[in-house]
Amino acid sequence: MTLPRDYRGQTCSLARAMEVVGERWTLLIVRDAFYGVRRFGEFAAHLSVPRAVLTDRLAGLTAAGVLDRRPEPGAGRREVYVLTAKGLGLWPAVRALTAWGEEHAPPPGGGPRRLFLHHTDGAPVGPGGHCSGCGAPVPPGDLLVAPGPGLAPPGDDADPITAALAVPHRLLTPLPPATAPVRRPPKGTP
Amino acid sequence: MTLPRDYRGQTCSLARAMEVVGERWTLLIVRDAFYGVRRFGEFAAHLSVPRAVLTDRLAGLTAAGVLDRRPEPGAGRREVYVLTAKGLGLWPAVRALTAWGEEHAPPPGGGPRRLFLHHTDGAPVGPGGHCSGCGAPVPPGDLLVAPGPGLAPPGDDADPITAALAVPHRLLTPLPPATAPVRRPPKGTP
Numbered sequence: 392m393t394l395p396r397d398y399r400g401q402t403c404s405l406a407r408a409m410e411v412v413g414e415r416w417t418l419l420i421v422r423d424a425f426y427g428v429r430r431f432g433e434f435a436a437h438l439s440v441p442r443a444v445l446t447d448r449l450a451g452l453t454a455a456g457v458l459d460r461r462p463e464p465g466a467g468r469r470e471v472y473v474l475t476a477k478g479l480g481l482w483p484a485v486r487a488l489t490a491w492g493e494e495h496a497p498p499p500g501g502g503p504r505r506l507f508l509h510h511t512d513g514a515p516v517g518p519g520g521h522c523s524g525c526g527a528p529v530p531p532g533d534l535l536v537a538p539g540p541g542l543a544p545p546g547d548d549a550d551p552i553t554a555a556l557a558v559p560h561r562l563l564t565p566l567p568p569a570t571a572p573v574r575r576p577p578k579g580t581p
Numbered sequence: 582m583t584l585p586r587d588y589r590g591q592t593c594s595l596a597r598a599m600e601v602v603g604e605r606w607t608l609l610i611v612r613d614a615f616y617g618v619r620r621f622g623e624f625a626a627h628l629s630v631p632r633a634v635l636t637d638r639l640a641g642l643t644a645a646g647v648l649d650r651r652p653e654p655g656a657g658r659r660e661v662y663v664l665t666a667k668g669l670g671l672w673p674a675v676r677a678l679t680a681w682g683e684e685h686a687p688p689p690g691g692g693p694r695r696l697f698l699h700h701t702d703g704a705p706v707g708p709g710g711h712c713s714g715c716g717a718p719v720p721p722g723d724l725l726v727a728p729g730p731g732l733a734p735p736g737d738d739a740d741p742i743t744a745a746l747a748v749p750h751r752l753l754t755p756l757p758p759a760t761a762p763v764r765r766p767p768k769g770t771p
């Protein structure tokens with residue numbers, strides 16, 4: 392993730408943050424990691440990101456300490472990418488940018504594609520991170536991501552992540568569920 | 582701001598937001614607009630962004646409805662860039678990413694470079710946007726940005742924005758102050 396020298400000269404904290412996540416795909420990869428996506432193939436299939444780009448971005452996020460690359464339990468040599476404490480700290484930014492996109496660039500279906508609910512009482516959690524039911528601040532691991540009115544139903548050919556997110560799912564819980572078939576990304580994915 | 586076809590296919594609200602601001606310089610330009618920077622030359626001098634890149638990013642932000650390009654009052658043909666309501670909605674994301682950068686990529690000086698204070702009582706305002714003194718939610722226009730412990734004193738050759746931000750300044754108030762000399766960016770800025 393090379394940057395112009397002048398850019399590196401910026402010591403502002405926002406500039407430093409943008410050095411890590413200031414790229415179109417990067418925050419989408421982090422967002423998927425919050426949803427529970429952990430495997431290369433599922434990031435690639437869900438985001439339709441070119442695999443060479445995904446390889447580069449995952450390496451950058453791992454080098455920056457946002458993701459931790461580790462062996463998948465009981466999966467032999469397969470590795471997964473998991474958010475570190477530093478990575479978990481990005482949730483407010485992901486949530487704020489998502490809320491802005493929902494308000495100012497709504498999906499064709501109208502209304503948000505995803506709702507974020509407090510898993511203990513099912514009440515909506517606003518962009519500020521507080522439960523509209525109990526008023527408590529809700530960490531990402533206590534959030535359910537549920538389909539919203541703007542979400543189109545997944546097609547039969549939907550990738551396993553898209554299919555799994557058609558029902559409420561608790562953040563930071565591995566996706567796809569262990570019981571779901573793991574489909575490979577389509578051949579010819581760039 | 583061209584994007585891969587697959588990327589445009591993403592209807593997620595975060596993906597739509599990243600189409601507008603998902604580039605390293607873009608949120609820094611928006612951040613400067615919140616600080617009160619309005620003129621091309623001052624964006625260029627403060628961010629040390631290549632002028633061709635700045636021209637492209639300002640055009641993109643204007644086309645996306647984040648910035649409004651308008652004549653500067655009493656300045657003849659000179660134009661300024663001002664945040665729209667859509668642009669003002671980006672503050673929580675800018676603040677969240679800045680706070681993350683402060684926590685996980687602190688500047689060499691240690692501590693935050695900028696403090697955000699409630700202009701009515703001078704109390705710090707946290708990343709969540711609430712005043713630690715009165716508890717009220719504080720819109721960006723009611724924030725003071727003040728130098729923090731991590732901010733190095735500006736040099737004698739500092740651009741006028743860097744110099745102006747060495748003292749507390751109310752967000753969305755034009756920078757540099759009308760009384761300050763307006764220096765052109767250094768010759769040879771790429």
